[in-house]
Amino acid sequence: AGSMTPESVPPHALCCFSSCSSWLPQRVPLRGSQWQSSLLGFRTSLPVRAQPKKKKKVDVKKEQAQKERMKKKLKKLEKAAPELIPIEDFITPLKYTESNRVRSLPALSPEESERRVLLLKKWCLFKQKQDEAEKKAIKALVESQQEALRELQLESEELYQAAILRDEGLFPFEREGPTYTPPLPGYDPPEGKCIDITKVYTQ
Amino acid sequence: GALLGCHRSYRSRPTHGIGRFKYLLPKEVPKRRKEKVQMKEISAGTEYQYGDINIQMTSYDLCLVEHFAQYVHRLCNRLCIRVTESYAMPTKTNEVLLLEERGSKMQLDAVFTTHQRVVQIRGLSSTFAPILLEIIQSSQPEGVHLLMKQHTEADFKSRLKSRPELEELLAEMS
Numbered sequence: 001a002g003s004m005t006p007e008s009v010p011p012h013a014l015c016c017f018s019s020c021s022s023w024l025p026q027r028v029p030l031r032g033s034q035w036q037s038s039l040l041g042f043r044t045s046l047p048v049r050a051q052p053k054k055k056k057k058v059d060v061k062k063e064q065a066q067k068e069r070m071k072k073k074l075k076k077l078e079k080a081a082p083e084l085i086p087i088e089d090f091i092t093p094l095k096y097t098e099s100n101r102v103r104s105l106p107a108l109s110p111e112e113s114e115r116r117v118l119l120l121k122k123w124c125l126f127k128q129k130q131d132e133a134e135k136k137a138i139k140a141l142v143e144s145q146q147e148a149l150r151e152l153q154l155e156s157e158e159l160y161q162a163a164i165l166r167d168e169g170l171f172p173f174e175r176e177g178p179t180y181t182p183p184l185p186g187y188d189p190p191e192g193k194c195i196d197i198t199k200v201y202t203q
Numbered sequence: 204g205a206l207l208g209c210h211r212s213y214r215s216r217p218t219h220g221i222g223r224f225k226y227l228l229p230k231e232v233p234k235r236r237k238e239k240v241q242m243k244e245i246s247a248g249t250e251y252q253y254g255d256i257n258i259q260m261t262s263y264d265l266c267l268v269e270h271f272a273q274y275v276h277r278l279c280n281r282l283c284i285r286v287t288e289s290y291a292m293p294t295k296t297n298e299v300l301l302l303e304e305r306g307s308k309m310q311l312d313a314v315f316t317t318h319q320r321v322v323q324i325r326g327l328s329s330t331f332a333p334i335l336l337e338i339i340q341s342s343q344p345e346g347v348h349l350l351m352k353q354h355t356e357a358d359f360k361s362r363l364k365s366r367p368e369l370e371e372l373l374a375e376m377s
Contacts (some may be wrong), residue, residue, distance in 0.1 A: 043251070074372050082240040082363045085293040089265060089318060113281045134338065138282070141334045149330070165250055166329035172352035173336065177262070190300035192312065203363040 085201050214325050242272055242359045243287065251329050255287065255354035258322045258339070262347040272320035275339060282335070285325045292319035292362065323354060 110118075153160040211221060248254030258275055262268040272289065279286050295317040303310050327335065336351070343349055 070376065071370060074369070074376065077366070077369045077372065081241075082366070083319045084240055084362055088294045088316075089291060107297055134342075137335065138338060141337065142331070145330060145334065164329060166248070166253055167332070170332060170336075171253070171256060172350065174319075174351075175340060175343065175349045177343050177347040177349070178358050179345055192299060195298045195300065196295065197298050198295045201364045203366045 080203070083203055240363070242356065244327060245354055246269060248326070253327045253329065253332060253353075253364050254325065256324050256327060257350075257352055257354045257358060258324065259292075259319060259350040259352070260321075260347050261317060261319045261350070263315055263317055264346055265316075267344050268318050268320050269297040270349055271344055274342065275322050278338065279322065279324055282331075284327060284335070286322060287369065288321070290321055290362070291322060294318055
């Protein structure tokens with residue numbers, strides 16, 4: 001366009017000519033020279049007028065409105081108190097309450113009922129002895145501990161004070177319950193996997 | 204007008220208070236509002252006393268763990284140890300898939316549930332703690348896993364329902 005002497009061809013015109021042959025949308029905008037001020041390519045630039053300022057205000061207002069909406073939503077959610085997960089153990093399944101089946105038990109003979117009552121009495125006595133033994137054991141432990149502490153105090157006050165302090169290494173304390181049989185030596189467990197299918201409750 | 208709303212009571216007259224009847228009705232019990240689930244303060248304990256301790260009992264057998272929890276609770280009551288809370292943790296369900304002997308298909312073998320009960324105690328003295336541990340251990344039934352640890356906020360939070368919307372919003376805000 002216009003008369004251009006070969007020496008004074010502006011560099012950005014050269015860029016234009018080079019890209020004219022393949023006028024495909026360029027991913028990387030050509031920033032040939034300092035004359036090309038905007039990234040939008042040759043001969044295009046942001047209109048520098050009052051129009052975009054209005055757009056910015058509207059954007060800001062929209063953003064503020066959005067933020068306020070989010071804050072309100074957050075307040076509403078936070079107001080709702082957190083709920084405990086319902087325990088499935090304490091909810092009886094519906095199938096046990098719907099049916100009207102009633103169990104009919106045979107009548108007990110007097111010998112049988114006598115035997116049962118005597119068995120119950122023996123069990124009560126056994127449990128009583130067990131409970132008394134436990135109470136005795138606790139009492140004996142506490143007494144021996146108190147005696148030991150008294151002797152320690154007489155021995156040295158420092159050690160007594162150190163013994164009275166709580167043991168930080170005691171908790172956490174973990175112990176597996178006893179098993180009927182010890183683990184089998186050389187047991188080869190079958191292959192498989194264990195999946196957790198606990199129901200996840202969300203509020 | 205304005206005169207319609209006024210209640211004229213002639214206190215000198217014998218008919219004063221003739222329309223009263225509310226005093227004759229039975230006292231209304233105020234409606235109990237749903238108690239908000241709030242975390243109780245976790246006490247740290249002193250040098251000679253432990254703070255909040257959780258006795259967690261886990262097992263596959265529901266009745267066994269329930270009865271053991273009741274036993275521990277009653278034992279603490281008898282020994283004058285303050286029991287702040289005694290609750291059940293949510294039940295966990297597990298599915299076991301075993302690999303078939305001949306084939307690559309996984310076959311469902313069993314579905315079992317794990318139950319957990321927690322008894323929370325406070326103010327256990329340092330001298331009595333080992334004795335209590337000994338007693339509980341001696342009466343521990345088979346298959347019941349015992350765990351005693353200090354109570355933390357995370358333990359309380361694990362009992363509550365998860366709130367994914369709230370967490371999402373909080374993540375967006377920050």
